[in-house]
Amino acid sequence: MVVSLLKKMGAIFSLNDPKWGRGSGNENDGNKPNTPSNGPPDLEDLWRDFNQKLNTMFGGKGAGSGGGRSPDSNGAKMGAGLIVIILLLLWLISGSFVVQEGQTGVVMTFGKFSHETTSGFNWRLPYPIQSHEIVNVSQVRTAEVGYQSNAKNKQPKEALMLTDDENIIDIQFAVQYKLKSAPDWIFNNREQESTVKQVAETAIREVVGRNKMDFVLYGSREKVAFDVSQLIQEILDRYKSGVQVTNVTVQGVQPPEQVQAAFDDAVKAGQDRERQKNEGQAYANDVIPKARGAAARLQEESQAYQARVVANAEGNASRFKQVLTEYQKAPAVTRDRMYYETMQQIFTSTTKMMIDTKNGNNMIYLPLDKLIGQTLSPDAAAPKSVGIPPAQEVTNANDLLRARDNHSRDREGR
Structure with missing residues (x-):
């Protein structure tokens, strides 16, 4: 029906029609001014012919020289119905949308969540009944705390934090996350990315505040990052934000620049202490085995000397007993x-x-x-x-x- 209507309109408004601008053919030629047959059409004649063709399309008839005729009401209604149908089709077509791979479509009915759609071609009721929003759930998003784009571009308000022993440190870290629930991401929180960043800053301040400065500066960064990741996920789950934390990376931890020199001296002193301890341990490992060997050798020598002295004493005692026996037999001879x-x-x-x-x-x-x-x-x-x-x-x-x-x-x- 739509195709036939378009063909009809094309035939009526054809630019090849020789009557464009020259009347409908029912007018008296004597009433027309004498103009050349191949001259340009008159604007008034063009407008009049256009109106006549519209009336013909909607069921009316062209007006003759004796006056206008009444339009056909049924034809007018039919033409209006066709226009309404075309507009309705266009309105329904506007409800179609395409969701790319790795994305999720969220359909809302009068602003309220209705359902989720998968990737591919989808359709919903057109606006204003339903609307949709496409969310990329496979994208890895990043929230930076303490710096922007580059670790050297520090943000002091975010980076300076207080430790458990009342010292201040300068820390920069990044939180990487993905979306695990598109409806929660859209409806449960306003300014979602700002919320994630604030939660990350809160978590790192709590973790740093529970530990000593030496642990944060010289301890395990992996342990700090793990604790921060767990705390961020716990808070975001309470907020029902639809966020899944994938990784927390500590970019840098150092004391404030104003006291950096003093901290460097302290670190150097600690390194000297460790070096001296290692040297002392190495010396002990070298001397103690030698001392133990010398002690064992002295013990063996003393035991050998003991055995030799005891043997000599026993031999002397045995010989004295023999001499005593002979002396008792002949004292003078024994004396000599x-x-x-x-x-x-x-x-x-x-x-x-x-x-x-x-x-x-x-x-x-x-x-x-x-x-x-x-x-x-x-x-x-x-x-x-x-x-x-x-x-x-x-x-x-x-x-x-x-x-x-x-x-x-x-x-x-x-």
Whole structure:
């Protein structure tokens, strides 16, 4: 119907119509002024022909030379109905919209939430009955606190915060978030991005206020960021903002510029302290094992000395018991024997020699070099006496005593 109407209108208002501007053909040619057939049309004739064609389209008939005719009411109503239908179709078509991938459409009926739409082609009732708003739920949004666009472009009102030990620090961080509920994002809060930023600033101030300055400056930034992220999400969930926090990044933490030099000195002193502690620990790790080794060696040497002394004492005691037994059998012989042994030990340790000069004046040849060598090496003679049994030693001593007595008697007889 619409196509036929457009064709009809095109045929009526065709610019190729030779009657445009030259009347309807029912007029008396004698009443028209004499104009050339190929001249330009008159404006009055154009306007009159236009009105006649409109009347014809809506059911009326062109006016003749004798006066106008009454329009056809049914045709007029039909034309008006067609226009209304066209306008209605255009109005209905205005309710269609397209939602891109990663976006969500929120449809509202008289301003109240109605439903959500998925990506693709969608339709709603036209305005003013329904309206829609498209929200990008896949976009990662960022809220910056303490700076704008660049960490060097600081905002002191946002960046300066008070710690638990009443110190001031300068902190900059960024919060990245996405939307998990488009209706909550649209309807539950006004100025949503500003709300997220204020919540982030509130959360970081609370976390910083619960901790010491040293922990915030030199501690784990990941721990601070995690605590801030949890607190931001908790507050936004209470607000029903439809926001999901994905990441919190601490851009920078430092003391205020006015006291930066003092803090640098404190940091340097702390580093020196740690270095000295490490050096002391390294020295201790080097000295303590050596001391423990020396102590263990001394203990082993003392135990060896103890064992040697005890063994010598036990040997001396055993030898004394043997001597005691022999002494009880022959006290005089034992005394002489002990005397000889003692003198032998004494003379083997000295370079002097004793010679009997009373018995004769004969020249005695003494191999002094050999004697001195023997006296300087007493160990060579020691094993000979060690291997002699006690009984044999006593017999030898008795023989020596007899020989000495006989020699004395011979001298007295002379």
